[in-house]
Amino acid sequence: MVDVQRDFLPGGALGVKDGDAVVPVLNRYITRFVAHGLPVVFTRDWHPPEHCSFHAQGGPWPPHCVAGTTGAAFAPGLMLPAHAEIVSKAATAIADAYSGFDHTGLAERLRARGVRRVFIGGLATDYCVQSTTRDGLAAGFSVFVLDDAIRAVEVQPGDGARAVAAMLAAGARLIVSDELEDAPA
Template identity: 65%
Template structure:
């Protein structure tokens, strides 16, 4: 009962969707294995947060063609999530509300930004809205989700990671587990979207 009570949503809570974009889905330019599997639980969370009148935030990579993270510029990644292209669009099945808070990152050629807080005003906007607790899911566990969660904790937010609504790139074996451990050490708690849904029926 105690865990269920802790997951009751109310004022000060917000949902953060990290980079649920076409290029990170299977078949995309930087596709994450089973990346599309995060969409159904996130849609369920969107419905619950909307029903409670709580904010929904969506971060996105929004790169220029000559972004520093691209291999052509000496970076580690193939071109992905280029501004105003299909790859930068949201996952087609994602039920993103029209009034969601959209946060673009990595939108200048010389700045990499895995975290939704890096180079953006996200922290200020959330603090002004009275948000204290963040429920975070999306892509990918070992990069943008990890860094967003770490920065959320550093900014004083109570971060809860929706463990069944994230997937990892997994460049190296064990990257996903290492990322989850880093989140725990930073103070984030791992929860199930189903547990959150059950607590807020």
């Protein structure tokens, strides 16, 4: 589950249109994974107040997901299973990270658990979902993007569709919850 945080929801510091619509869909996926004893991982932006991606430091974004603030909290209603892993990224002032795999050790921890396939949903399609997908593929995982559980920022119209096309071209597969049981090994 990629960056389903308050600041990325409508009305947040960097709100994604209809971003809150992914919460009930992700909850269905989470319920299914927990019922099968599968690992569930949540990534989050966890920025210091002077993060390099913020406008004041010359970055492209307004301040968002500052560690420990309400904006950095997970979305209201998002299920957080007791044994879920939380991966904090971009937690230093001098380095940005869009991917949940970027300097987090996530790939190694997943491999140690015998994980071969990852299923990615969350916010935002055209940034952190796309980067996490590409890095998951580069790490050797089969990657399924949860098409019914992603939304795009759309800084430029069509960014979301271009991101989906790029993920598919890189080798990811799109899936919706009804198809989950049929996902190939």
